[in-house]
Amino acid sequence: MKDYIGRHEARSTADFIELALGTPAELWLGEENETEEERAARLDAARDILADDPTMVDRTTRLAVETIGATMPDLLRLVPPTGHQLVIRPRPRCVPRTGVAA
Numbered sequence: 001m002k003d004y005i006g007r008h009e010a011r012s013t014a015d016f017i018e019l020a021l022g023t024p025a026e027l028w029l030g031e032e033n034e035t036e037e038e039r040a041a042r043l044d045a046a047r048d049i050l051a052d053d054p055t056m057v058d059r060t061t062r063l064a065v066e067t068i069g070a071t072m073p074d075l076l077r078l079v080p081p082t083g084h085q086l087v088i089r090p091r092p093r094c095v096p097r098t099g100v101a102a
Contacts, residue, residue, distance in 0.1 A: 027049075
């Protein structure tokens with residue numbers, strides 16, 4: 001049985017990821033033993049892609065959460081272990097200072 005996404009055949013998990021993202025996963029994750037120049041070029045290309053498609057981060061996050069939810073739902077349980085209390089503290093607000101510097 002063959003799997004297709006659109007008109008493209010996906011032969012491996014990497015193919016599915018690449019077709020879902022529209023880019024190879026290595027662009028975002030890097031490759032083993034890449035040089036500093038290769039890393040800089042990869043990150044520059046990734047910035048350009050995100051600038052051209054600002055909704056990509058949201059779509060990718062949604063895809064990751066849906067995939068984790070379908071394959072490893074325990075990772076998405078947000079209930080703290082028994083005996084622990086989850087404490088959420090609000091971030092302090094940055095208040096602009098007024099007045100004259102000394």
